[in-house]
Amino acid sequence: MSDLPRKALSRTAKLASLPLGAAGRATVGLGKRIGGAPAEAVMAEFQRRTADQLFSVLGELKGGAMKFGQMLSLMESAMPEEFAAPYRATLTKLQDSAPPMPASTVHTILSRELGKRWRDRFEEFDDIPAAAASIGQVHRGILKDGREVAVKLQYPGAAEALRADLKQLGRFARTLGTFFPGIDIKPLVAEMQERIGEELDYDREAQAQQQYADAFKDHDEFVVPRVIKHSPSVIVSEWIEGKPLSKVITDGSKKERAAIGLKYVRFMFSGPKYAGLLHSDPHPGNFRVMPDGRLGVVDFGLCARLPDGLPSAMGRLLRISLEGDGAAVLAGLREEGFIKPRMDIDPNQLMDYLAPFAEPAREETFQFSRAWMRAQATRTSDFRSPNASLGLKINLPPSYMLIHRVWIGGIAVLSQLEAEAPFRSVLEEFLPGFAD
Incomplete structure (x- = not known):
């Protein structure tokens, strides 16, 4: 058997171990219950071991498996607290860390992409990655001219691994859903499958990054590192140093979380206006709080x-x-393609379903929280609720796919931050049609 099929079989076996491992631990837990162990202790032990296995498997496999874990880390605020707490730290680790590539592999990639004399470009190059994530890892270096840079390299075979993992995760979607009550796994996997090509194209990514860097050059709120060199598998850009947003979520003061939450929203909504782009991967691993507060x-x-x-x-x-004009909203959504022409929907029920999307814009300031996010997830996912059946009738046009992802993902991050700020003012400034 060749090396590639053997690796594919190994990845499949590891992914399959997640639902199988959960079933095994549940059986052991039942045995402990019969033996007299308290139910609370059994459940705590079950969740701890499951969280450990989740990080071990998803982190080791990288690719689509780890990207799936990163997306779950974004949505943990929608999970019931008794389920979310044991997984929170584990999922947060998946935002910007994974087992690294060997230095020899890194050198091979750089020789191929930057030329055999690539080291001549650098005064220093750290073989140990500063960050490692789903489809690539980042190394810190210093160029001959003294500039600190981030060198982002794509893992060899990332495309094949990403597609294989997502196909396998799609098969396990229903079973994996038992890990994360309140989150529908299947649509998450489907959207990731839709976007594979975009995330693998480093030339496309470099162009978008530079477009943002030009738009926000010397900005007083945001820092986007400029691109120095790029190829299909490598991006060299300016190095930026800052505190990960995940640390602000866990350790930040109420004032800091509110201030960063507002900047986060302002960045997302100002991108289309000034850069012609919408940054569509809103999870906290992509954001840093700089020493000057930007x-x-x-x-x-x-x-x-x-x-x-x-x-x-x-x-x-x-x-x-x-x-409060439900009929006008219904007509507008039909016109935009969210509701098919012959689909019968009650305007009042539609307004109730859409309330979470509109609520943060209703007041001058709004308090996001995990409790609020969980309540909204329950409203729309509980099969006993009319909202659950209504959700199945709403279509998401392709042109709104990434906008919807940012809106939902952004709300999830703000709920993790427990941020309270004047978010309505951001919509008035940057969302066309809102203040007219």
């Missing part, structure tokens, strides 16, 4: 191209929903 942003592998900015219909319909 928000540093990295990883532009997934960006929506919006040369004309955000669609004005989006702001207009949000404004109309706040005014």
